[in-house]
Amino acid sequence: MGTIWSPDLESYTGAKYLRLAQAAEDAIKSGALMANAKLPPQRLLADKLGVTVGTVTRAYALLEQRGYVQAKVGAGTFVKPSDYQAADQRVNFATCQQPFTNQTAILSDALAQLAKTPLRLTQLMQYHAEPLPEHQRKFSQWLHRRNIQQMSEQIVFTHGGQQGIFSILNGLMHAGESLLCEASCYPGIHTAAEQLGLRAHPVSLTDEGLDLTELEQKMVQFKPKVLYLTPNNQNPTCIQYSNHQREAIIALARHYQVVIIEDDVNYCLPDEWHTPMWSLDQASNEDEQCVIYLSSLSKMFCGGLRQGFMLIPSKFIGSIKKAVYSQCWMVSPLNTELACRIIENSNFMGQREQQVAARQALCIDMGKRLRLKQNWRGLNGWLQLKAPLKAHHVVTALAQKGILIRNGDDFNNHDNCIRLSIGGAHDEQLFEEQLDIIESTIRQLNQSAYSVV
Incomplete structure (x- = not known):
């Protein structure tokens, strides 16, 4: 029997087979589809989703090309064990980078297409x-x-x-x-x-x-x-x-x-x-x-x-x-x-713009609750802390909890500021959990600083 898995394709854009492949990739990365799990039979999944069997076939073939699954003759298609399922789940708020959404798929497809053009590869290797x-x-x-x-x-x-x-x-x-x-x-x-x-x-x-x-x-x-x-x-x-x-x-x-x-x-x-x-x-x-x-x-x-x-x-x-x-x-x-x-891939940004905007909004709300002067643009936020709390106190306390942020001093700025970069988390639940830790840490340090004074 195949795995009972039926994705919501409305959350994705592009051709149906691309949406299905991306949904499966996300499910594998999140653990909803575990290593060695068998994907649903193609006809069964096609009936559930209201698509053709050919759509499911193309999606499964793309997943195999990208290295997420393995088709076994007469047995079905299975999720391949991979190191990413045991990856470090800490969030890096110090490095400015995009959240990983469809980049792996886009790059994998580009590499696969290039591999099929030996004459072009020969030219590029010169x-x-x-x-x-x-x-x-x-x-x-x-x-x-x-x-x-x-x-x-x-x-x-x-x-x-x-x-x-x-x-x-x-x-x-x-x-x-x-x-x-x-x-x-x-x-x-x-x-x-x-x-x-x-x-x-x-x-x-x-x-x-x-x-x-x-x-x-x-x-x-x-x-x-x-x-x-x-x-x-x-x-x-x-x-x-x-x-x-x-x-x-x-x-x-x-x-x-x-x-x-x-x-x-x-x-x-x-x-x-x-x-x-x-x-x-x-x-x-x-x-x-x-x-x-x-x-x-x-x-x-x-x-x-x-x-x-x-x-x-x-x-x-x-x-x-x-x-x-x-x-x-x-x-x-x-x-x-x-x-x-x-x-040249029309979908190379995927859903990242919406994801970054949503994360940015959560961070702005946090800054408002903390009553901090703040400025946000793109992947970065710049927050000025209130004395007597010092930026290096926050950086150190969060580092002890496994969360990395940047001190304004790193940029030769001594106005008691911190910089948060919001792209490091691959999972929205994890991002929100880590953001809660940042907010609670600043609150606790504020109370401690005032009590010392």
Whole structure:
């Protein structure tokens, strides 16, 4: 007899066989379908769901291709034992990453499709010092659909955003020269600057972005070559730069001949996202363009893919590509091929946007109950604690309970803040349980702190 399992396909999108495969995958990961369990006979499940036997056959075949089940001739289809069923159930609120929903399936399908094209694989395994034009075209089309205007030849690929940052600084600057960055800032910019012998000078943040008066003063004082920004979703404060800010910063950069690195790696929900500064800069004369746009699929799909990309004005392309090649002879075309197949999949975001929005709403409610000043965007939240409670007390107490969060000090911010990233849990029940622990811990520490005072 087959397992009594009848999924609700209304919770999923796409073709019916894809919905059924995703439902089975989720059931296997959650333990609803245990290792070695036999899936329902195809005709029985088809009758229950009101679909054709062919739909169930295609779903089971896809599950077998993805490595979740094994078909045994004359016996049926069984769930394969796997390490993921014994995975660590702790939630990491310190690392900014997407919740895992359909990424495994999307990547598995892309790999399976690629494996069936030996001639293409042969081409991808060869040396390609330059990006393949077809890869540039596919990324260009994807960016146009996101309302980011550019030409495909302006796209340069990297192995993640950090390599992009290092390559820009390495290609445009020399040791001893100055760059400006946000006062509370992604630590990777400081790591790259230190490695290259550059001097990084912070500029204070306001609720709209940079302090423009201070920015101009430091442009005059330090004569920087580069300004590093995260204007769409400032890391870690979740500030989004206003339109006035963006236009004013571009005007200052042109006047003082400063190149802007616009880091748009941090994920935003669709209704939070803003067309980047790169697009504003495109309205100018090409010789005046000063914005280099940097992003990746790390915070949108998964960090392990390591697919970054830059949009570069033509006058800077040569020196930055040379800097990329100084680190690696070429960016893997095989990796970029997989990335292209992923972004071409119309369902590559799955239900993650709805999931992130729901988690974000739960966190905002928690912050309100705790009466904390907070700012949320995409996968991150920035919460300011009330004295006498200190951020390092909360970080330490939660670490002892197996929950990791970030201290504002990690970003050179000393305003008694913590950063929570909400994508680490693969299970909504687990996420809510861990969130309850975070809230109760802050409450308990608040009481203890006041009692000591």
